[in-house]
Amino acid sequence: MIDAATVRKCEDAAKRIRRHILDMTYKAGNAGAHLGGSLSMVELLACLYSGCIRFRPEEPDWNERDRVILSKGHAALALYPAMVEAGIIREEELDTFKKDGSRLGGHPSLNGLQGIEFASGSLGQGLSLGVGTCLALQRNNNSKPRVFVFLGDGECDEGSVWEAAASASHYGLDQLVAVVDMNAIQYDGYTNDILAMDPFESKWKDFGWETFMIDGHNTEEILRAYEHRGDKPLAILAQTIKGKGISFMENNWKYHNTSLNKERYEEALKELEAGI
Amino acid sequence: MIEYNRINIRTWSLLGPSGAHGVAAVELAESDPNVLMLTADLCFFSGLERFKAAFPDRLYNFGIAEQNMIGAAAGLAKEGFIPFANTYASFCTSRCADQVRVNMSYMKLPIKLIGLTAGYAAGALGATHMSVEDLALMRALPNITVISPADCTEVVKAMMAAAKTPDPTYIRLTGPMNTPIVYKEDYDYRIGRAVKLREGEDVCIIATGSMVYYAIQTAKQLEKDGISCTILNMHTIKPIDKEALLDANRRHKLLVTAEEHSVLGGLYGAVAEQLCREGNPKPILPLGIEDFFVHAGSYHYQMKESGLDVESMKQRIVEKLSHS
Numbered sequence: 001m002i003d004a005a006t007v008r009k010c011e012d013a014a015k016r017i018r019r020h021i022l023d024m025t026y027k028a029g030n031a032g033a034h035l036g037g038s039l040s041m042v043e044l045l046a047c048l049y050s051g052c053i054r055f056r057p058e059e060p061d062w063n064e065r066d067r068v069i070l071s072k073g074h075a076a077l078a079l080y081p082a083m084v085e086a087g088i089i090r091e092e093e094l095d096t097f098k099k100d101g102s103r104l105g106g107h108p109s110l111n112g113l114q115g116i117e118f119a120s121g122s123l124g125q126g127l128s129l130g131v132g133t134c135l136a137l138q139r140n141n142n143s144k145p146r147v148f149v150f151l152g153d154g155e156c157d158e159g160s161v162w163e164a165a166a167s168a169s170h171y172g173l174d175q176l177v178a179v180v181d182m183n184a185i186q187y188d189g190y191t192n193d194i195l196a197m198d199p200f201e202s203k204w205k206d207f208g209w210e211t212f213m214i215d216g217h218n219t220e221e222i223l224r225a226y227e228h229r230g231d232k233p234l235a236i237l238a239q240t241i242k243g244k245g246i247s248f249m250e251n252n253w254k255y256h257n258t259s260l261n262k263e264r265y266e267e268a269l270k271e272l273e274a275g276i
Numbered sequence: 277m278i279e280y281n282r283i284n285i286r287t288w289s290l291l292g293p294s295g296a297h298g299v300a301a302v303e304l305a306e307s308d309p310n311v312l313m314l315t316a317d318l319c320f321f322s323g324l325e326r327f328k329a330a331f332p333d334r335l336y337n338f339g340i341a342e343q344n345m346i347g348a349a350a351g352l353a354k355e356g357f358i359p360f361a362n363t364y365a366s367f368c369t370s371r372c373a374d375q376v377r378v379n380m381s382y383m384k385l386p387i388k389l390i391g392l393t394a395g396y397a398a399g400a401l402g403a404t405h406m407s408v409e410d411l412a413l414m415r416a417l418p419n420i421t422v423i424s425p426a427d428c429t430e431v432v433k434a435m436m437a438a439a440k441t442p443d444p445t446y447i448r449l450t451g452p453m454n455t456p457i458v459y460k461e462d463y464d465y466r467i468g469r470a471v472k473l474r475e476g477e478d479v480c481i482i483a484t485g486s487m488v489y490y491a492i493q494t495a496k497q498l499e500k501d502g503i504s505c506t507i508l509n510m511h512t513i514k515p516i517d518k519e520a521l522l523d524a525n526r527r528h529k530l531l532v533t534a535e536e537h538s539v540l541g542g543l544y545g546a547v548a549e550q551l552c553r554e555g556n557p558k559p560i561l562p563l564g565i566e567d568f569f570v571h572a573g574s575y576h577y578q579m580k581e582s583g584l585d586v587e588s589m590k591q592r593i594v595e596k597l598s599h600s
Contacts, residue, residue: 110383117354119383122374128344132351135336139357160375163344
């Protein structure tokens with residue numbers, strides 16, 4: 001059951017994550033960061049890390065932990081502050097984002113940071129990693145953990161995503177959850193203009209998956225979708241807004257990957273504080 | 277325990293490299309419960325029929341979807357399994373090169389990648405199924421051990437050794453069915469350690485994979501002309517056996533590399549790079565596939581067209597010696 005306190009907790013976490021995203025991008029200076037596709041994922045990650053994840057920060061290799069795979073690795077900017085919410089990494093470390101020698105690179109990598117299962121960044125590979133991880137859990141009769149793979153909708157242009165989707169249902173991987181951040185914009189423009197994938201939901205169904213189409217900024221809907229566990233792999237298709245939360249970034253492809261000057265940063269902060 | 281006796285060695289040779297791979301798979305599965313076999317619709321072709329019958333739940337056939345196979349292998353490896361993933365060498369090294377690069381090289385996940393019919397063993401099917409650049413591709417990637425066994429016995433040995441290391445490993449299988457036998461009896465095999473098969477004074481032929489046998493034949497021919505050859509079986513291309521190379525460089529007038537692979541970036545590349553780095557290299561004659569695609573045809577036709585038959589190799593070595 002989803003209680004009001006959990007919903008509230010996730011919403012509060014989302015606010016802090018957005019604030020961190022702006023701070024981290026500003027502090028990264030000219031290096032900039034993937035703002036748009038990170039802001040669109042804030043609620044999706046907040047609900048996982050503050051709402052329902054099975055993870056023990058004091059025992060990061062716990063065999064029954066949920067495995068999280070950020071296939072759209074460029075949303076690391078949202079992942080790290082979400083991990084702070086779950087006590088997996090320390091808040092101070094966020095200041096090192098994209099700095100020389102930092103563990104917090106622009107894409108997740110295997111550098112000793114707990115809670116990062118795989119390096120990512122090359123799109124289209126995460127769902128196969130999830131398939132292999134689920135096969136391993138299945139072999140070990142380790143049925144409690146779930147494997148959450150976060151993908152972008154643009155990422156689903158990659159054929160390898162669909163190779164993985166077919167194998168997940170072939171092997172009956174009911175522990176696998178694909179969460180697709182459908183912010184409808186990719187590097188070069190609107191996803192439907194670049195490569196139309198509609199009808200998107202029926203594609204997943206046809207590949208043998210159970211699907212939920214949800215509002216990816218509604219914490220209650222997200223938590224309900226995460227809670228569901230059936231006998232098929234689950235695709236949560238989350239309709240989101242790229243750049244969500246900052247009016248001048250919303251649905252603006254210029255904020256896919258960019259830096260923030262002082263003026264823009266302060267303007268964005270003001271909007272966040274006003275609770276837009 | 278697997279026995280390296282005459283009967284087994286003979287049988288493995290008849291089965292060919294893929295068949296020997298299947299034999300080793302069964303042996304490995306019996307000794308280590310974490311060993312799994314993965315294929316991309318090549319269960320039969322890769323010699324895994326017996327494995328499938330004996331361990332049906334330890335074989336994963338991903339269909340004709342190589343990229344997904346490597347990704348899934350990475351997931352299994354991360355969770356502690358030892359996945360051996362096979363398909364045609366061309367497909368597992370170039371079609372899903374990015375998956376290999378990210379999962380095996382960057383993340384160092386201990387996948388054991390088996391490249392079937394490397395070189396010209398499937399050459400009748402044309403260039404799509406040949407693989408004469410896989411050593412170059414795999415060598416360029418950090419953290420991957422690259423092995424090219426000399427015969428079927430060495431295929432078995434290499435797989436056994438690869439399963440015991442935590443390193444991501446690529447094993448390229450060369451040579452046709454009825455594979456010529458280099459090793460008639462058991463011997464000491466260690467990854468990264470070249471094996472000296474013959475001792476001579478004039479020329480050192482550094483050979484890998486299928487070419488080890490042909491190098492021995494060539495050396496026998498050269499001996500009739502009074503040219504004596506050392507033969508080094510360089511079964512591990514990376515990490516290359518530096519000591520063996522330096523020793524060969526010191527003792528001989530001419531070094532020859534022999535590989536069923538492009539002369540760009542494979543064994544010749546590895547040897548030349550190492551010796552140039554150390555300084556004072558002797559002349560090196562590269563016997564390999566010059567930068568071209570041979571026409572589809574039989575194995576021996578293609579080897580001859582590429583100058584890798586014994587007669588051509590002998591002539592080129594004699595010619596090179598006469599100029600040096």
